[in-house]
Amino acid sequence: MSDNNFDVVIIGGGPGGYVAAIRAAQLGFKTACVEKRSALGGTCLNVGCIPSKALLQSSHHYEMAEHEFASHGVEVKGLKLNLKTMMARKDGVVDDLTKGIAFLFKKNKISHFIGSGKITAPGVVDVTAGTKTETLNAKNILIATGSSSADLPGIDVDEKQIVTSTGALALASVPKTMVVIGGGVIGLELGSVWRRLGAEVTVVEFLENIFPGMDGEVVKQATRTYKKQGIKFKLATKVTSAKAGKGAVTLTLEAANGGNAEQMKADVVLVSVGRKPYTTELGLEDVGVGLDGRGFVTVDGHYQTSVPGIYAIGDVIGGAMLAHKAEEEGVACMEMLAGQSAHVNYGAIPGVVYTHPEIAALGKTEEQLKAEGVEYNVGKFPFSANSRARANADSEGFVKILADKNTDRVLGCHIIGPGAGELVQEIALAMEFEGAAEDVARTCHAHPGTAEAVKEAALAAIGRAIHI
Ligand code: FAD
Ligand code: NAI
Numbered sequence: 001m002s003d004n005n006f007d008v009v010i011i012g013g014g015p016g017g018y019v020a021a022i023r024a025a026q027l028g029f030k031t032a033c034v035e036k037r038s039a040l041g042g043t044c045l046n047v048g049c050i051p052s053k054a055l056l057q058s059s060h061h062y063e064m065a066e067h068e069f070a071s072h073g074v075e076v077k078g079l080k081l082n083l084k085t086m087m088a089r090k091d092g093v094v095d096d097l098t099k100g101i102a103f104l105f106k107k108n109k110i111s112h113f114i115g116s117g118k119i120t121a122p123g124v125v126d127v128t129a130g131t132k133t134e135t136l137n138a139k140n141i142l143i144a145t146g147s148s149s150a151d152l153p154g155i156d157v158d159e160k161q162i163v164t165s166t167g168a169l170a171l172a173s174v175p176k177t178m179v180v181i182g183g184g185v186i187g188l189e190l191g192s193v194w195r196r197l198g199a200e201v202t203v204v205e206f207l208e209n210i211f212p213g214m215d216g217e218v219v220k221q222a223t224r225t226y227k228k229q230g231i232k233f234k235l236a237t238k239v240t241s242a243k244a245g246k247g248a249v250t251l252t253l254e255a256a257n258g259g260n261a262e263q264m265k266a267d268v269v270l271v272s273v274g275r276k277p278y279t280t281e282l283g284l285e286d287v288g289v290g291l292d293g294r295g296f297v298t299v300d301g302h303y304q305t306s307v308p309g310i311y312a313i314g315d316v317i318g319g320a321m322l323a324h325k326a327e328e329e330g331v332a333c334m335e336m337l338a339g340q341s342a343h344v345n346y347g348a349i350p351g352v353v354y355t356h357p358e359i360a361a362l363g364k365t366e367e368q369l370k371a372e373g374v375e376y377n378v379g380k381f382p383f384s385a386n387s388r389a390r391a392n393a394d395s396e397g398f399v400k401i402l403a404d405k406n407t408d409r410v411l412g413c414h415i416i417g418p419g420a421g422e423l424v425q426e427i428a429l430a431m432e433f434e435g436a437a438e439d440v441a442r443t444c445h446a447h448p449g450t451a452e453a454v455k456e457a458a459l460a461a462i463g464r465a466i467h468i
Contacts, residue, residue: 003111006032008337009125009138011117011282014042015323016314017144018101020330025108027338032136033110034117034127039098040105043146043315044323047166050097052189054090055169056354059196063356071393081197083174090169119143119283122309140309140337143289143297144330145282147275147315152181154241155271161244162269165190174198175267179251181239183210185353186272188226192355194268195231202232202264204239206256206273211353215365215414217400222359222416225396242269277316294318303333311337325349348431352421357397360424363412363431364402375405379437379461381453383417385468388448394418399457401427401437408436408462415454423454437461 008024010017013035021033039046065076105112113136115129125136149164151157159167168190174197180187183205195201203210203226210226210233211219223233234253240261241252248265277296284291290298290306296318303311313333314326328344335342353359369376379401389395397417403410413427430440440458445451459465 004135005137006030006111006139008032008140008142008334009034009117009136010142010144011119011125012042012144012146012314012316013037013040013101013112014144014146014314014326015044016146016326016330017042017142018105019327020142020144020313020334021110022104022108023331023334024337025110027334029334029338031108031110032113032138033105034113034115034125034136036114036116038114039095040101040112041094041098043148045094045098045101047169049323051090051094051169052165052186052193053354054093055086055193056189056356058086058089059193060356063196068393081174083172083197087170116281118281119287119289119310122287122307140311142330142333143279143282143284143305143310143312143316144314144326145278145316146326147321148278149271150274150276152239152242152271152273155181155239155269156244157271158244161249161267162242162271164271168194168268168270171268176200177266178202178268178270179204179239179242179249179264179266180270180272181242182206182271182273183233183235184272184274185211185351187270188222188231188353188355190270190272191231192226192229195229199268200232201230202234202266204234204237204251204253206236206238208236210235211359213365214359214361215400215412216367218359218361218414218416221397222353222355225357225416226355275315275321277318279316292318302336303329319346320349320351322349322351345432348428350421350424350428352424354421357394357417358415358420360413360415360420362414362424362427363410365412365414366402369402369411374411376411377403377405377408377437377461377463379403379457379459379465381456381460381465381468383450383453386448386450386453386456388450389418389453391448392418399423399453401440401454401457401461403437403458403461408438410435410437410440410458413454413457417453418450423451426451426454 007029010033024031113127115127178199180191180203183203191201236256249269251264297312313329315321332342350362382398383389383395400414402412437458445455
């Protein structure tokens with residue numbers, strides 16, 4: 001076998017692609033991964049999940065020191081923001097973690113090609129770096145090229161004054177004013193970062209509410225909390241233009257269903273209206289890989305595209321655009337390729353918004369259950385009645401568990417509160433095992449812990465909460 005003949009060639013080294021590569025190697029496939037960035041890890045590690053969480057953590061510390069420490073008897077004098085250091089720490093975290101993946105590739109004997117991958121025929125991938133092109137032969141090809149920020153017509157991103165999430169993760173100074181177009185996950189996470197660091201942030205959302213599709217009660221509480229924190233909202237409003245000028249961007253806004261135009265100025269505008277599949281210069285049209293109307297690669301139940309031997313997973317096939325969803329698909333796809341039975345439970349993929357408080361959504365919302373005509377019980381428990389949350393002075397929010405009225409099977413869990421993203425995991429596990437609210441309620445939870453709020457919500461679902 002020549003060096004460039006592989007069982008699997010993966011295009012894209014994000015969480016979907018790199019995890020698929022490791023699983024493929026574990027399964028005994030001779031594996032290559034082609035990534036055009038010099039660092040592995042994709043959007044998630046380089047310009048997504050990780051740098052945003054690093055800045056969320058740092059800015060949370062700053063806000064705590066500025067507003068909360070004094071009530072704990074910790075007095076800070078001369079508090080000062082050093083944005084350069086904050087950004088350098090974030091870059092260091094990214095650097096370390098991407099190097100970690102390169103190490104895992106070596107450990108698993110995965111060939112890593114740096115360059116742009118193009119499928120020139122079924123079973124053939126050309127890798128181009130600068131003026132050099134190398135040809136790889138592959139029994140199977142996996143497309144894991146991810147996504148990029150969606151544009152708004154007529155609004156030109158310069159990544160300085162008008163930025164996507166990538167620019168918003170690397171601003172050189174704190175803007176005095178920031179307008180965020182799109183009240184989704186990126187808008188509220190990065191809007192929170194810059195608000196905490198001193199920016200006056202206004203979120204403009206096209207729909208009546210932020211976080212479309214999320215449990216209504218959670219959205220209500222989240223909006224109230226963000227407003228209390230100082231974020232301003234213009235809901236049911238659209239931005240019709242944004243022009244960068246000297247020192248400021250001028251935006252024109254109007255009601256979503258039309259009306260009088262209004263102008264606004266902002267130092268920085270963040271465009272965060274969703275993400276689109278990334279399939280540029282992949283050669284998909286030439287080999288006949290089918291796309292849907294929105295440009296996502298279409299796949300069957302085995303993640304195979306319309307061309308035998310070419311598979312796709314992750315953001316590029318649509319669905320929840322989440323790193324862990326991409327990872328699960330990468331693993332399942334490789335296991336099926338190895339003849340194993342594998343499956344992704346799309347009904348139990350948690351989604352987390354890492355603001356403060358955090359928000360976690362899992363399974364069905366009340367709105368969905370009502371629309372589907374499913375009878376359900378609701379168990380709700382507020383963090384204000386949880387001793388650990390009170391001891392931590394971090395007691396905003398609640399846990400809500402939805403369970404089938406007839407069988408008690410857990411159908412959904414929605415949490416807004418401290419550490420929601422970690423707390424939701426036990427419900428994800430319960431749902432994987434088709435567990436009932438009573439199973440969670442009868443599980444011993446350590447005291448004092450915020451996880452006791454999950455147990456109490458489960459108890460509430462079966463009508464016997466202790467602490468409310
Ligand atoms: P990607 O991570 O996009 O990776 C695709 C890779 O393919 C890229 O590195 C790209 O350079 C490469 N590529 C593309 N075309 C080619 C080619 N022709 N040749 C070679 N290489 C190519 N998700 C979460 O679950 N949790 C979070 O907290 C979270 N935070 C986020 C914050 C931000 C600001 C953003 C933008 C996203 C966030 N996401 C989060 C979403 C998450 O980043 C994506 O869902 C995830 O990265 C998708 O993984 P993927 O492997 O499908 O694609
Ligand atoms: P999003 O889909 O979460 O939110 C986009 C928002 O923009 C929606 O509320 C939508 O109604 C609104 N919108 C669309 N067009 C608009 C317009 N013209 N004017 C005003 N508002 C408009 O998309 P976002 O925030 O860009 O994030 C992209 C993806 O990245 C998401 O799918 C998310 O899953 C992922 N992500 C995940 C994170 C996490 O898991 N913590 C963090 C950040 C991103």
